[in-house]
Amino acid sequence: MTTTTATDDLSVEQAVERESVSSSAHKALTSPWASLAAILIAILWTIPTFGLLVTSFRPEGDITSSGWWTIFTNPSFTLDNYDEVLNGDTALATYFVNSIVITIPSVLIPVSIATMAAYAFAWMRFPGRDFLFVAVFALQIVPIQVTMIPLLTLYVDRGLAGAEAPGGGFYTIWLSHSIFALPLAIYLLHNFMRQIPGELIESARVDGAGHVQIFSRIMLPLMTPAIAAFGIFQFLWVWNDLLVALVFGGGSPDVSPLTARLAELSGTRGQDWFLLSAGAFVSLVVPLIVFLSLQRYFVRGLLAGSVKG
């Protein structure tokens, strides 16, 4: 993994920077235009979000009568939109809870199952191991759309769907997210596990440790960064997902997450920007915090190939 070490190793980067002083003369020629282009892209990428963020703090009347850019000459701010959107008719507070209740098990369960399976595929011997691993790997190509109708039928037949079902219908969403995460999770974690030297496991075996001890005492601590990287990805997928939530949540306010509610508001109250702007930021704040505080792991996971369609 040459790419990973290159970004992670800051000291190397700095050393390289010092060495390439010879290039600075050349850089000085091109850099004003380069900087300008970079700044232009950065502005284009930031303005849409910034505009909506500003809007979410403006009074309802102002939003519809003037553009958000007028706040620079005529500032007036309020928190009313957030109060309305969380506690008013839109009841985003309820959906916020749903998002949390959906996300936590949908991250913990697949990551645990995948870590165990990845360990078995990497370090245990059993008949059919290679065939099974290739099969799991190959199933990554199945788009989730292909599985949805039969899976929904299966849930309904087994009595897992609907408000009367155990867990109030959450099990269908938890299970679906877990299933859809597994092939990629197993594949990635397996790749990481194979990088751990075999002698380590062999010597532990010689010392009388069983697989369970090796797994929990040696593998889990060593694998923590990889597990964290995948966990963050899974967290963002689940929190930001709309399709699974719509299909298996069925639009019920009991189990639907923020994304489903926002998408609905965008359709039914498409011009109520005081609701939509504040609502959007209620749904954005959690992934943004996770992302900004754990960016290191996020980038590492991305470079290892954690991208799911």
Place this chain on the structure above:
Amino acid sequence: MSTGEKFTQMLIAIALFFGVVAAILLLTQRLRSRRGELVQSAAFVLPAVLLIGVGLLYPAIETIRQSFQNAAGNESVGFENYKTIFTDSNQIRVLLNTAAWVIVVPIASTAIGLVYAVLVDRAKFEKFAKALIFLPMAISLVGASIIWKFVYDYRETDANQIGVANEVLKVLGFDTYRFLFNEPWNTVFLIVIMIWVQAGFAMTLLSASIKAIPDDIVEAARLDGVGGFKMFRFITVPSIRPSLIVVLTTISITTLKAFDIVRTTTGGNFDTSVLAYEFYVQSFRSFDQGLGAALAVLIFVLVMPIVIYNVRQMRKLEAR
């Protein structure tokens, strides 16, 4: 259900899950014989294999079967559903839109991501500059759609504008424009949203591989008098070719499967529907199970070669 009940249900589910896992680990821990090892392996692997078998493999086969059946799923109709996809005028529109998305989004996001990665490489505020472009990756496509719907908001030309895009048009002296209504360009403006989201991904991956280009190659080229655009064209791009391919293919897969933007902005109206959205509509709105299944299978068939190519490139990258 009240908030408390929901959290209780969640804790029950988590406790149940970890209870079972702990029990499996404890029970199989003591087994040392040859047969015991087999039981242990099964305990580690079977939960995942069963879930994948029941939740992915079986439904996929079932969907393929359903794609040859009628709307209610009780009568075989042969290739009728597929014929509809390729002959019905609405469906052809969907296919053309999808083609536009899958061609434009990967190329544009990769180009912007690459240029930006080169521009900010080793710049003073590199980390901050990257985070700005990267941020849209963390938010949902629904959130991104709302952000952009506001950018595109339409008012009469002489009214006060609240959408930035139309304000810019007005300041430049043009009439305001209905970005999301006027076909065929509305599809382009939806595509812009996806580019906005995906450019950060391209930038991150390409930036990492640009930094991995060996310094002696760059130095040697520089001594030969190569610089500026030529350096970019003849040194940077060829050196990161494998990463470029991975980025392009990954973004096309993501784009092919995404339906959130179309659903949130236009609801598939005004000729903006794409394959993934049409699947959702036919399966869960019009309840035409057969056609829905056929659309899903078509996504599958289109995605398959790209994924296989993508994985092969990725393995090549890892092997280096």
